[in-house]
Amino acid sequence: MANLKQIKRRITSVASTQQITKAMKMVAAAKLRKAQEAILLARPYALRLQEALSALAAAQDPASHPLLGRRRKERPRVCYLVVTADRGLCGSFNAAVIKRAQQLVAEAPPTQESLLYLVGKKGVDFFRSRPLTCLGRRTGVFNRLGFGDAVAIGQDLITLYEKGEIDRVVLVFNEFRSAIQQVLHTDQLLPVTLEEGGPAHPPQAIFEPEAPALLDHLLPLYVKRIVWRVLLDSFAAEQGARMTAMESATDNASEMIADLTLQYNRTRQAAITQEIAEIVGGAAAIQ
Numbered sequence: 001m002a003n004l005k006q007i008k009r010r011i012t013s014v015a016s017t018q019q020i021t022k023a024m025k026m027v028a029a030a031k032l033r034k035a036q037e038a039i040l041l042a043r044p045y046a047l048r049l050q051e052a053l054s055a056l057a058a059a060q061d062p063a064s065h066p067l068l069g070r071r072r073k074e075r076p077r078v079c080y081l082v083v084t085a086d087r088g089l090c091g092s093f094n095a096a097v098i099k100r101a102q103q104l105v106a107e108a109p110p111t112q113e114s115l116l117y118l119v120g121k122k123g124v125d126f127f128r129s130r131p132l133t134c135l136g137r138r139t140g141v142f143n144r145l146g147f148g149d150a151v152a153i154g155q156d157l158i159t160l161y162e163k164g165e166i167d168r169v170v171l172v173f174n175e176f177r178s179a180i181q182q183v184l185h186t187d188q189l190l191p192v193t194l195e196e197g198g199p200a201h202p203p204q205a206i207f208e209p210e211a212p213a214l215l216d217h218l219l220p221l222y223v224k225r226i227v228w229r230v231l232l233d234s235f236a237a238e239q240g241a242r243m244t245a246m247e248s249a250t251d252n253a254s255e256m257i258a259d260l261t262l263q264y265n266r267t268r269q270a271a272i273t274q275e276i277a278e279i280v281g282g283a284a285a286i287q
Helices: 004-058 093-107 121-127 147-162 211-286
Strands: 077-083 113-119 133-138 168-178 181-190
Touching (some): 077 121, 093 181, 113 121, 147 211, 181 211
Parallel strands (some): 113 133
16 A cells, blocks of 8 residues: 555646646637637638639539549549647547548558548658658648648649649548537548539629639639638647547546545554554553
């Protein structure tokens, strides 16, 4: 059985850890609020851009633009954009994304060649020793997240796609729903698939400049906007997962301190009882 000094040292250690987890929870909550505001601010622009592209695509042959047309190859090259965090202590956030990426690669047909584009230090570290071709690695993106990061990543993927080095791009990331809920998503980024149901334009509508020129400008912007949404969602989901994990760790620390305090009091009481018994026994022996 541990002595009083050891138990007291452990209580102090757990209390110090509890202060750290409580502070990390508060920091994650502050970052989560900022991430939620960024998501809400980006949403109206994204909806209008999608509506404009849906109208343009409806007036064009889908195969008229390289980012819209599907490619049919005997051995397609599929690139998975895997978005993880740069840090841990956020529950199963990173493990879920990595596991899903591994599952997609393992379940791919034998005729498919699987490639990776990694965002986040945890994913980069995990796949570094795996026998998979990586087309790009980006770490530190979430330290000071900005739209320029989405532009750079999106442009890399667009360039690879237009050169024919990849035939499809699939997103693997955690979508933010709430502070306690993150949903793992697997969505196609390239070729672009526009949702139906946009505003109908009459056949005699005239686009200025012409529709092909607008598609050339708006489609790359749309791809980068999707990457930006993915980064914002992943960052918000990471902070929500970290906040939940740190809250759970703080509660566990409180329970552990209570158990250790009870053990300390019982050990102290047993020591006092033993001392009293020894004193009484010694006095009886003298008599």
